[in-house]
Amino acid sequence: MMLSGRHARVLVGVIAVALTVTQFAPLAIGRNLFEISMLGVHVGATTAIAYLIFGWRSRRGPDDPVSPLDLMCAALAIACAVYFWFQGARVSERIEGVDEVFTADYVFGLGLIALLLEACRRVAGNVLMLLSAAFIAYVFVGPYLPGPLGHSGMSLMRFVDLQVLSTQGVFGTPISASANMVFYFVIVGAFLERSGAGHLFVDLAYCVTGRAWGGAAKASVVSSGLFGTVSGSAVANVLVDGVITIPLMKRTGFSKDFAGAVEATASTGGQLAPPVMGAAAFILADIVGVSYGSVAYAAIVPAVLFYLSLYVLIDAYSRRHGFAPNAELPVSAALRGLRERWHILVPLGLMIYLLTAQYSLMRVGAVSLAAIVVISWVRASTRMGLKDIYEATVAGARGAAEVAIPSAVAGIIVGVLVHTGMALHLERWILEIAGGSLLISLVGAMLLTLIFGMGMPTAAAYMVAAILVGPALQNLGVPGLAAHLFIFYFAVLSMVTPPVALAAYAAAGISGGSLWNTGLIAFGIAVPGFIIPFAFVFDQGILLDGEALHVVRTVGTAMVGVTATAAASGGYLFGALARPLRFVLFAAGVMLIAPNPTTELLGAGLGGAILVWQLRFASRARRSIVQPS
Structure with missing residues (x-):
């Protein structure tokens, strides 16, 4: 029997209110809830909401009915939430890898993982779901793989223990x-x-x-x-x-x-x-x-x-x-x-x-x-x-x-990476490929994060990339906050990076423009912003970390450099800029953003020369402005 759209909205409302009350309950009762209890309700309730608002292929409209299968999945998600709510005290006292895993743990744990994978496909698309499924398969086929891809293996009991009875899988950091x-x-x-x-x-x-x-x-x-x-x-x-x-x-x-x-x-x-x-x-x-x-x-x-x-x-x-x-x-x-x-x-x-x-x-x-x-x-x-x-x-x-x-779902991937030893192998491979070069490592981290961001929400793209390349960047001497902010920035900028630029696609839907052209222009507009993360990795003064004078100099030159790159991209500085001058001004801006006294001086010289040229010939440049059609 189909659930009508009106009744589905009521059911979503009931779950939403219950989830909100649970989230704020510790303030009312004056103590924290057991971690697994709180996280179990959070995961179960949000999974149930996802099955009620997302259909098999797309988000439901307000009056669209809910199929019996989706309603059953939502009910099973709530059942999982209730189960883990009552396991809080037990899980908080048990010893991971030593205490028994009950039959109910298998049923509700594996059931929750299956529900999450399908809900993830509906909410975030195929990429993250398939990636997670591949990592789960890797847990069990790893012993049969050759060389560094292989690992010692993991039993089903150990898998369930780590993924749903500890804070290292589904209920992990993410x-x-x-x-x-x-x-x-x-x-x-x-x-x-x-x-x-x-x-x-x-x-x-x-x-x-x-x-x-x-x-x-x-x-x-x-x-x-x-x-x-x-x-x-x-x-x-x-x-x-x-x-x-x-x-x-x-x-x-x-x-x-x-x-x-x-x-x-x-x-x-x-x-x-x-x-x-x-x-x-x-x-x-x-x-x-x-x-x-x-x-x-x-x-x-x-x-x-x-x-x-x-x-x-x-x-x-x-x-x-x-x-x-x-x-x-x-x-x-x-x-x-x-x-x-x-x-x-x-x-x-x-x-x-x-x-x-x-x-x-x-x-x-x-x-x-x-x-x-x-x-x-x-x-x-x-x-x-x-x-x-x-x-x-x-x-x-x-x-x-x-x-x-x-x-x-990202927590599942993180748990597999850590407990199979794959995270260490990936870190070693990245360092070997980069040959110890921080710049090459940063470019690789940027590309990897942008690729993940093409098929995942920002948070998921950041989490996976952070586990894969974050430790490698830190081993090259980048402070933890700077390294992870670098990854975070490119996870965000993936929203306007073709071929899959989700924010640009949403905007094109409103404007009536071309998806591809809107994405390309958005990427071009954002290009000056792509330089900023590299700058703060090499000099944390841009992150307001360091002596006051150093911070002021670094931030000041970065602002001038960003202005120069943006003016070059827009094609105007006290008059229309000729194409060769735009390239030179853009390069000067990059040199000013780069936190190095030599490049800053060179950039200031080039930028100053173009500024003088433009001021001198400003009247002629203004006459070349193109009027809108």
């Missing part, structure tokens, strides 16, 4: 970060969006940039950056922000492909911008063993550099192609909207304060949610009633499911 960190910020983001934060950020962007060259595109950069700090998802950012910014960019003269590419790149950068940098950043903090505040602090300057490059590139492009300030942009309406919703910034400021004050993320989430609801009552236009609170809770739980399932 899902721990999802449950203990990411969930609270996903639900806060859902509440902020429901209270009108998305419209507030768009209004603020138009007030700031509405009368500038290329104002509509710059507004997209500003609003997407602001909204991205609380959404943590590039695709979600595009879908929320792009429906407003992309049509306006098209109306002011930008092509469909360029408008979609600007929104995709700006939305992608939101995951790089503190205070909330997306699921992967929380997982990064857990893997490296530092506080999330330390990660956010280190990411401040790279995020500023990324958005500076976007802003300058759009300014240069707009001036070269004649997209002058447009009086038709809705600045007056934006000012009215800003006056109507400015108070929504108060909960966001409170959340940032609580994060910097080192409160637990659970408490930060609870206080922020309460503040959002209370502050929303200041104005009727933002007021959240019980229906809004319920719908925001459901939206948060649905968003958490799309992070939790890939995280749990």
